[in-house]
Amino acid sequence: MSDDIERVKALLSRVAADGWNGDGEVRYDDPAHGAGRLVSVVGTTLLGRRVTVAFSDDRRLIFDARDRRILRFVPPAPAGLAPDQADLFQTAYFSGDAAQVVAGMWRDLCRQSTGFRVSTEPLDDAGDPSAPGVSWLSVSQALNLPAPDNAARDRTLERYLAAADGYLTAALIVGQTVSSPVVKGTRDDTKALLDWVEAVAPRLLDPQFPLFGTLETNGVLMFAPDVADTEHVLLAGRLGDYMVATFEAQYQKAVFEIWRDVMGAAH
Numbered sequence: 001m002s003d004d005i006e007r008v009k010a011l012l013s014r015v016a017a018d019g020w021n022g023d024g025e026v027r028y029d030d031p032a033h034g035a036g037r038l039v040s041v042v043g044t045t046l047l048g049r050r051v052t053v054a055f056s057d058d059r060r061l062i063f064d065a066r067d068r069r070i071l072r073f074v075p076p077a078p079a080g081l082a083p084d085q086a087d088l089f090q091t092a093y094f095s096g097d098a099a100q101v102v103a104g105m106w107r108d109l110c111r112q113s114t115g116f117r118v119s120t121e122p123l124d125d126a127g128d129p130s131a132p133g134v135s136w137l138s139v140s141q142a143l144n145l146p147a148p149d150n151a152a153r154d155r156t157l158e159r160y161l162a163a164a165d166g167y168l169t170a171a172l173i174v175g176q177t178v179s180s181p182v183v184k185g186t187r188d189d190t191k192a193l194l195d196w197v198e199a200v201a202p203r204l205l206d207p208q209f210p211l212f213g214t215l216e217t218n219g220v221l222m223f224a225p226d227v228a229d230t231e232h233v234l235l236a237g238r239l240g241d242y243m244v245a246t247f248e249a250q251y252q253k254a255v256f257e258i259w260r261d262v263m264g265a266a267h
Helices: 002-018 031-043 083-090 096-111 136-142 156-163 187-204 212-216 249-266
Strands: 025-027 049-055 060-066 069-073 115-122 168-175 182-184 220-223 231-238 241-248
Touching: 031 049, 031 096, 031 115, 031 136, 069 136, 083 096, 096 136, 156 168, 156 182, 156 231, 156 241, 156 249, 168 187, 187 231, 187 241, 220 249, 231 249, 241 249
Parallel strands: none
Antiparallel strands: 025 115, 049 060, 049 115, 060 069, 168 182, 168 241, 220 231, 231 241
């Protein structure tokens, strides 16, 4: 449990200082490792994001992602791509059939560089919600990467984050089965959440805390601390994963009703 708290604090500290930038800077000797890290970026992108990958050889790759799927690649295409790879940047939306081409492009880009830096920003236009896109798992399989340990894990908290996105100002999911934390929030919002985590969370997550069991029974606790005059804090648990989030007080009813609906669908 203390390890989870430290992961929360460390991640939020980085977000508060630098802004959330996905997996940040990645260095590698093996191109397969670099391609695998790109897969992990998509695999941890639940909400709509525009992802920019700046490679060490000064080439830049931009794509839109949501729900662990690549929705589209944003022109211009990086220089030196094969024709079928460059064609990806002329397609409005594509399907899982493109996984092999995507995998080849990522492998080639990583082969010609020694690292990259990832930055993300909210996607104002998430596009056609029915667009199938290319899933992270299909690209992972095309790269012959080992199956992720958490591919079939419970994703109730992440479904809740997606459903309540319009009401939450900052959020973080971390825990026993989350290999890469899921984050939402601006620099100031995550700084406020960090302040609360540092001051209160260690006591709340202590097994001796009388309401600790609530996180595995009712599943959610809400507080009105002095983070800000209008901010409330939500602490939720699900099968060893934990979520901490802030929301405006006026949205308390909506936040709880969405939680109830998501939990109801999970049973």
